[in-house]
Amino acid sequence: MKRAEIVSFRDVIKSGRFSKYTPSLLIAKELGLKYLIVEENNITGPAVGTTILVDKITKILKIENMLDLCCGTGALTKIAIENGVKKIFVLDKNLKAVKENLKPLQKFIEFIEGDIFRFKTTEFFDLVVLDPPRYLIEKIVERFDFSTINTNLFVMWHGSFSEEGWNSYVRDKLRNFFDKVYSFSVYGEELSVCSGTHTGKKMLERLMKKW
Structure with missing residues (x-):
């Protein structure tokens, strides 16, 4: 299992790895979260x-x-x-x-x-x-x-x-x-x-x- 990465919201968006409509990104944006957790090419939570x-x-x-x-x-x-x-x-x-x-x-x-x-x-x-x-x-x-x-x-x-x-x-x-x-x-x-x-x-x- 790959180690979890702490990645800034801005860098996740810039990378283009995930659609901006990914639920975890929409939740993070609504809450103003600056950092996300990315593990094995998935954004970890919240569900x-x-x-x-x-x-x-x-x-x-x-x-x-x-x-x-x-x-x-x-x-x-x-x-x-x-x-x-x-x-x-x-x-x-x-x-x-x-x-x-x-x-x-x-x-x-x-x-x-x-x-x-x-x-x-x-x-x-x-x-x-x-x-x-x-x-x-x-x-x-x-x-x-x-x-x-x-x-x-x-x-x-x-x-x-x-x-x-x-x-x-x-x-x-x-x-x-x-x-x-x-x-x-x-x-x-x-x-x-x-x-x-x-x-x-x-x-x-x-x-x-x-x-």
Whole structure:
């Protein structure tokens, strides 16, 4: 696997490697992100479905704090801050892109540089978001200990809606850790929103009514 590159938005556009209508570029442009992550000739995240879901969740529900796992460029964190979330923890192996992109917003952010498989926290979150690179998703489903995440709502992207068997498998895994697992299909992408707390279940009910 080729190493991920941190590339400026301007250089990506100038290179002509990607259409300017590539969803990740459109999202980056809308959010004013200066740096992107390019890996194996693909722009890494955020997924369109996750972007829309996080935007709606943080607009509809009162989210005080959030954990952004595999945060990448920080796009989801920026959306959450713009929607009023006051404290966000971000985790990634390489924080260069997110630190550059969100420099003016650093008072709202705690940066954690590390491996998701070694990450442990006692912090409780209103919302945890996991929007991993596609190549990492199978490993996360098999190896990540979801019981270590203390949250009212857990959002996870896990692939295309056409991967029915895979999506069913992922949700069965998530049900080992959460009482409620709701499925969302957004622009052809499949996500799960989960909860194991009384407050989280109420939040899920409100989200479904407003969706």
